[in-house]
Amino acid sequence: MVNVRRERYREETKTEAKRIALEQLAELGIAGISVNAIAKRMGVTGPALYRYFKGRDDLLNDLVRDAWHDLADTVEASVEASSGASPPDRVRAFAEAFRSWAVTQPHRYLLLFGTPLPGYHAPQDTILTAHRTMSALLGVLPHEGSATTGPSTLDAQLVGWAGARGEGDVPPAVLLTGVRAFTRLHGVLSLEVSGQFGPMGIDPALLYRAEVESLILGDSGVRGSTRLSGPG
């Protein structure tokens, strides 16, 4: 037997350290995560934690990895729970799960989508986990009737991206819809969690839902006739 007890103890220690790190993240932001302070709160001295994490960056890396996993699990669960519903309702389910995850732990959302460490390149497994969230979204989009559009550069890139991860059967139009849906949802969420709507007196939840409905119904006719394609 190969150290099963020590192995478990090691995992528990790492988990506790990450738990405290998340608390610090919520309270003081990413800059407030201190290996020393975590150790102190665990009742050990600072250098002890270096047996578990190669350094601060390694710890942050783990937090990022965990967050991607957690986000993917959340939206996947939501999508699966809505498996019997209509595509619009499934998109709504995805969007609500996504927003819910983000706003209940904004610091974690910012850990994923906020300011990256310069020179940081996510490892392959983290990238794959991040794409799980994207796949969940693609999964609820209707695939039928997707015209094979002209071979644009963007389409080619989208197909290449999907193909590289075993989703080669998704038509480029669906991929584009998915990616754009994601960027739009993120656009609202990103501004919300970084507090940009606060001083504007606007409820981001309403804006978010308006965006979701516009995503579902299309852009014209939902709200107002103010179209940018007016005469001119």
Add this chain to the structure above:
Amino acid sequence: MVNVRRERYREETKTEAKRIALEQLAELGIAGISVNAIAKRMGVTGPALYRYFKGRDDLLNDLVRDAWHDLADTVEASVEASSGASPPDRVRAFAEAFRSWAVTQPHRYLLLFGTPLPGYHAPQDTILTAHRTMSALLGVLPHEGSATTGPSTLDAQLVGWAGARGEGDVPPAVLLTGVRAFTRLHGVLSLEVSGQFGPMGIDPALLYRAEVESLILGDSGVRGSTRLSGPG
């Protein structure tokens, strides 16, 4: 005469410090901005800079303020330069100026829209400057034909927001279009500058332009028939 020479010297020193800080920001990220290191590169000792900035946060504050001003100046200039063009072309001009500013100095974009300092609340003047960018966008949207939609909560908030800064004559439908246009553009830019598209092999410029065109032409018909409002 009240120290006009000293005053100028003081301004020059602050400007140089901020210039070096921006270099550090670009190279090492926000965490890499060090008062000590800036001072060293200016040929003075660390504490000398505390005559000019109350602390590191004060310096960062100035960087944020400058960035908002610079962004607003840029998009305003672009919008004014396109004053004779059609609304769609003016929206394109705004969007291109916005993206150009962001991608040529991603670290600065992240300084504005990335991870905020916890507990940080932007001072009023910074908020007003931030809204200048939003106003530039609203300025190129056509106002005619904006139906007075039902008095929704979101509309009321939008009108309140606009009214609080002397833009009470802009119809809520236009305000909503503007805010949503902004969140969409930001959605793409945010993911681009934080490097999310890198491992996907997708050119963010194409995605951005697709989003701009969809903003202008509306969502249906631009690309593919994959609509979320299918039967179901």
Add this chain to the structure above:
DNA sequence: TCACTGTTGTTAGAAGTTCTAACACAAGTT
């Protein structure tokens, strides 16, 4: 010209941080 005031710089130092090195001890294996 001399003295005064305010600004800008210095060094010293406190209290943090990350992280390495060297050592002590306990736990698991042979």
Add this chain to the structure above:
DNA sequence: AACTTGTGTTAGAACTTCTAACAACAGTGA
């Protein structure tokens, strides 16, 4: 029982922000 491995310790280097005390300077007024 001896050996190896894992986990914790203290000491310390090299940083960081930031304050305090002091020195030197510029500009003003008598």
